[in-house]
Structure formats: C-alpha cells, structure tokens
Amino acid sequence: xxxxxxxxxxxxxxxxxxxxxxxxxxxxxxxxxxxxxxxxxxxxxxxxxxxxxxxxxxxxxxxxxxxxxxxxxxxxxxxxxxxxxxxxxxxxxxxxxxxxxxxxxxxxxxxxxxxxxxxxxxxxxxxxxxxxxxxxxxxxxxxxxxxxxxxxxxxxxxxxxxxxxxxxxxxxxxxxxxxxxxxxxxxxxxxxxxxxxxxxxxxxxxxxxxxxxxxxxxxxxxxxxxxxxxxxxxxxxxxxxxxxxxxxxxxxxxxxxxxxxxxxxxxxxxxxxxxxxxxxxxxxxxxxxxxxxxxxxxxxxxxxxx
Amino acid sequence: xxxxxxxxxxxxxxxxxxxxxxxxxxxxxxxxxxxxxxxxxxxxxxxxxxxxxxxxxxxxxxxxxxxxxxxxxxxxxxxxxxxxxxxxxxxxxxxxxxxxxxxxxxxxxxxxxxxxxxxxxxxxxxxxxxxxxxxxxxxxxxxxxxxxxxxxxxxxxxxxxxxxxxxxxxxxxxxxxxxxxxxxxxxxxxxxxxxxxxxxxxxxxxxxxxxxxxxxxxxxxxxxxxxxxxxxxxxxxxxxxxxxxxxxxxxxx
Numbered sequence: 059x060x061x062x063x064x065x066x067x068x069x070x071x072x073x074x075x076x077x078x079x080x081x082x083x084x085x086x087x088x089x090x091x092x093x094x095x096x097x098x099x100x101x102x103x104x105x106x107x108x109x110x111x112x113x114x115x116x117x118x119x120x121x122x123x124x125x126x127x128x129x130x131x132x133x134x135x136x137x138x139x140x141x142x143x144x145x146x147x148x149x150x151x152x153x154x155x156x157x158x159x160x161x162x163x164x165x166x167x168x169x170x171x172x173x174x175x176x177x178x179x180x181x182x183x184x185x186x187x188x189x190x191x192x193x194x195x196x197x198x199x200x201x202x203x204x205x206x207x208x209x210x211x212x213x214x215x216x217x218x219x220x221x222x223x224x225x226x227x228x229x230x231x232x233x234x235x236x237x238x239x240x241x242x243x244x245x246x247x248x249x250x251x252x253x254x255x256x257x258x259x260x261x262x263x264x265x266x267x268x269x270x271x272x273x274x275x276x277x278x279x280x281x282x283x284x285x286x287x288x289x290x291x292x293x294x295x296x297x298x299x300x301x302x303x304x305x306x307x308x309x310x311x312x313x314x315x316x317x318x319x320x321x322x323x324x325x326x327x328x329x330x331x332x333x334x335x336x337x338x339x340x341x342x343x344x345x346x347x348x349x350x351x352x353x354x355x356x357x358x359x360x361x362x363x364x
Numbered sequence: 365x366x367x368x369x370x371x372x373x374x375x376x377x378x379x380x381x382x383x384x385x386x387x388x389x390x391x392x393x394x395x396x397x398x399x400x401x402x403x404x405x406x407x408x409x410x411x412x413x414x415x416x417x418x419x420x421x422x423x424x425x426x427x428x429x430x431x432x433x434x435x436x437x438x439x440x441x442x443x444x445x446x447x448x449x450x451x452x453x454x455x456x457x458x459x460x461x462x463x464x465x466x467x468x469x470x471x472x473x474x475x476x477x478x479x480x481x482x483x484x485x486x487x488x489x490x491x492x493x494x495x496x497x498x499x500x501x502x503x504x505x506x507x508x509x510x511x512x513x514x515x516x517x518x519x520x521x522x523x524x525x526x527x528x529x530x531x532x533x534x535x536x537x538x539x540x541x542x543x544x545x546x547x548x549x550x551x552x553x554x555x556x557x558x559x560x561x562x563x564x565x566x567x568x569x570x571x572x573x574x575x576x577x578x579x580x581x582x583x584x585x586x587x588x589x590x591x592x593x594x595x596x597x598x599x600x601x602x603x604x605x606x607x608x609x610x611x612x613x614x615x616x617x
Contacts, residue, residue: 111457132366142454148447162372164459
C-alpha cells in the first residue's frame with residue numbers, strides 16, 4: 059500500500075519542559091481513513107499541529123507525499139487540508155469569501171464554480187452570502203471543512219470533527235467523510251468518541267501520554283485485543299465431577315444458572331471446544347448460548363489504563 | 365513565490381477597511397479637520413510664520429505623519445493580532461506561504477490603508493490651506509518608506525501582544541507622544557538649545573523633518589540623515605520579524 063504520510067521519530071517538548079510527543083512513528087496509507095484515538099491531552103492535536111506546520115518539532119522528520127514538511131513546505135502543505143478542533147472563523151466575513159480566501163491562500167486562482175460546488179455539497183449554498191457570525195455551530199463546522207477542501211487537498215485532517223455536534227449532524231458528517239474517501243482523499247481524524255472511530259476508520263492509532271501505543275487495522279485490532287465472552291444458560295444443578303471440570307477451566311465463572319466464560323478471540327479455536335466438551339461429556343442441559351465481543355471502547359480503556 | 369496567497373491576505377485586510385469605512389477613513393479625516401480648525405484657523409491666525417511658512421500650512425506634513433503612523437501601527441497590529449485572538453491564524457500558518465509573503469500581505473495592506481488615509485488628509489488639508497509639494501517624488505518615497513516601516517513595527521506589536529490593551533500601549537504611550545514632541549506642530553529649532561539636543565534622539569524628528577522638507581524644502585535635520593534613519597528602523601524591524609518567523613515566537617508553540 060502506498061504511504062502518503064510518514065512521521066519519523068517525532069518528539070515535541072514544550073518550552074516548560076512538558077513532553078507532548080515522544081518518539082512518534084506513524085505511516086498513513088493513501089486513501090484510508092485513519093482514526094487517532096486518545097484521551098484529552100494525549101497529544102492528538104499536537105501531532106496534527108506538528109504535521110501541518112503549526113507546532114515546531116523538537117526533533118524528527120515528517121514526509122508528506124514525498125515532500126519534507128519543513129524543507130519542501132510549499133509542496134508538502136499544498137497536499138494538506140486542516141479542520142481544527144475549535145470553531146475559528148472571522149465573524150464578519152461572508153461564507154463565499156472565506157472559502158475563496160482559502161483558495162487564494164493556497165496559491166490557487168479563484169474558482170467560484172468549485173466554491174459553489176463545495177457549498178452545495180455541504181448544504182451551505184443558500185447561506186453563501188451570509189456573514190459567518192449568523193451561522194449555527196454546525197454550519198460553521200461545515201464551512202471550515204469546505205475551507206479545508208477549497209484547494210483540493212489529498213490529505214484531510216479533521217481534529218475532533220464532531221465535537222459538540224448533535225447526533226443528526228454527526229451522522230451527516232460521517233456520510234460526507236465517506237464521500238470524501240470515495241473521491242480518494244486520505245482522511246486522518248482525531249476523536250475521543252470511540253463509536254466514531256469504530257464506525258469510520260479503516261485503521262486506528264491509539265495515542266496516550268504522547269506515545270503511540272497501538273496502530274492496526276480496525277478489525278484486526280478488535281480481533282487481536284478483543285476479548286470475547288460466552289454466556290451459557292443451563293438447566294438443573296451442577297455437582298460432582300461436572301462442577302469440578304467446569305471450575306478447572308480458567309476465566310470461567312458460575313453465576314446462578316449462567317456460565318460466563320471469557321477468552322481471547324485469537325485463542326477461540328482451542329479454548330471454546332474445551333468448554334463445550336465438558337458440557338457434552340457431563341450431559342449438562344443448556345438452553346441458550348450468547349456470545350459477546352469486547353468493544354473498541356473496552357480495548358481503548360484497557361490500553362489507556364496500561 | 366505564492367503571489368495569490370499574498371494577494372488573498374492583502375485583499376482580506378483591505379476588505380476590513382471597506383467594511384469599517386466610517387472607522388477607517390471618516391474618523392482620521394474628522395480629527396484632522398479638527399486640528400485644522402483649532403491649530404490652523406483659531407490659534408494659527410495668531411501665530412507667526414514658522415520657517416517662513418504660514419502656521420496652518422506648516423503643520424500639514426506633521427499632521428499627515430501623526431495620522432499615518434497611528435494608522436500603520438493600529439492597522440498592522442490589529443491585522444495580525446485578531447487572527448491570533450480568534451484562532452484563524454492556523455490557516456495562514458498551515459498554508460504553503462512563506463513568512464516573507466505573510467508579512468508582505470499584512471504589512472502591504474496596512475501600509476496601503478495608511479497611504480490612502482494620508483492622501484485623503486492631504487486632500488482635506490488643501491481645503492483649509494494653500495498646499496505646495498516641492499518634491500512629490502521624495503514625498504511619496506518618505507510616505508511609502510515610513511508606512512512600510514511602521515506597519516512592520518505594528519505587525520511586531522500585534523505578534524507580541526497577548527491582549528487588546530497591549531495593542532494600545534505602544535501607540536498611546538510611545539508613538540503619539542514622540543510624534544507630538546518630534547516637531548509635528550513646531551520646528552524643533554524653536555526649542556531652547558538643551559531641548560533641541562534632547563529632541564534629536566527622538567526618531568520621529570527625522571521622519572517629520574524629512575517629510576516636511578519634501579513639501580517646503582525646510583528641514584530640522586539633514587534629509588540624508590532622515591532617510592538613513594528610516595532605513596535603519598526598517599532594517600531592525602525586518603530583522604526582528606525574520607527572527608520571529610524563524611523561531612515561531614508567539615506564533616508556534
């Protein structure tokens with residue numbers, strides 16, 4: 059897979075001595091949606107700032123589509139669109155002007171047709187002559203995405219794109235982000251909504267205390283680190299050898315008429331048959347079997363706690 | 365060179381001037397008219413000629429300088445401080461535009477506004493007094509050099525300031541007093557010898573004197589020294605701005 063962004067041994071120590079990023083190494087594939095997941099203060103925004111040129115690196119190297127982000131900053135930055143976390147807009151500017159301003163800033167000729175198209179895509183066309191101060195928070199967020207896309211970037215950074223956004227708008231944003239992906243834009247989003255990462259991302263990176271603690275495909279991350287639980291409801295009572303055999307299975311708990319058995323999804327092939335063998339051998343009548351998978355949220359909480 | 369980027373910043377800044385037309389243009393024009401009414405007509409009629417020039421006419425270059433300097437600093441400092449304050453600076457800092465180009469956009473706009481206002485004041489003054497410009501080329505050269513230099517100084521204040529009150533401190537406590545004491549309304553040759561010498565350390569003396577020379581061919585200090593002085597301040601401000609963008613001082617953590 060083609061790498062569109064690589065972050066190599068990046069460190070950031072702020073002037074007060076606080077180390078916000080510690081030896082960050084990260085590769086982003088072309089065309090993927092990458093979710094950077096982490097608790098507040100983990101270093102997500104600092105990392106994005108470092109890539110986009112808003113934060114000076116203490117050490118390390120960042121290559122954007124083959125261009126060094128400092129030496130070839132013009133080529134590197136022209137590939138990137140950034141939607142920051144805060145809703146930062148010039149209150150007195152008109153919607154159409156602010157999007158056209160972004161085009162100019164990135165060295166492009168004013169292309170009103172494309173600006174209009176963006177405004178239509180983000181349902182802002184009828185507001186194009188409105189001042190930004192008259193828009194709602196959700197509209198301002200969409201204006202900022204339109205601004206970030208005004209120069210047709212190949213990589214789009216969305217820093218907490220749905221923070222403070224209502225459920226309906228959040229779903230519409232997820233749709234828009236998927237549309238961008240279909241157009242070939244690589245998307246890197248930071249979020250602390252696990253649901254968002256679970257729903258959107260192809261790959262997930264988990265950052266905590268300035269360090270990347272995990273990077274993997276979403277599915278394999280869940281599979282690899284995900285714990286599964288089987289809950290079996292049985293009839294009658296357990297005693298004698300049957301009880302002993304069940305209790306000898308690690309991570310198995312008896313709770314009334316329920317057997318709760320936890321296992322790693324990677325070891326399912328060896329572990330699960332053992333349990334069923336005991337049930338069958340001792341003719342334990344069971345009526346219901348329910349299987350539960352550990353969510354990304356549980357994995358995230360575990361990793362961050364570590 | 366990202367010319368379109370420079371133009372985008374320039375137009376954005378100029379658009380604010382047109383949006384706030386009353387504040388940007390009307391207020392300096394009105395205050396200048398008031399100066400003419402008070403110093404030109406009311407008091408000026410009782411004051412002798414200065415350096416052989418009618419008092420009302422004599423104060424025109426000083427008045428233009430006073431307004432132009434204030435405008436340069438307030439426009440340039442606000443221009444860069446406001447995006448820092450609202451956070452919209454992220455877009456400029458993450459765009460493929462160099463520090464020099466950013467400065468050119470902001471400072472160019474602030475200087476243009478000041479030149480427009482300076483020209484309007486000159487036009488207004490011509491309604492009150494008979495105005496002659498002996499060296500129009502030098503007059504424009506002084507005006508452009510001064511506006512760029514002080515717009516850059518304003519840009520520095522905008523980067524340094526971390527509150528709106530700090531934006532006002534330097535223009536109010538430094539620039540305006542130095543301009544008043546720099547011979548805006550009198551020739552420093554009229555001062556007692558001790559205060560004349562003290563005035564020579566005031567950089568505004570050189571600006572106003574050079575500018576006034578381009579009008580009436582009369583100067584408090586040699587014109588060459590005035591030009592060297594402005595160029596020196598320009599070099600210092602440019603060097604500080606270069607250092608700011610190189611280190612990211614108050615712009616990038």
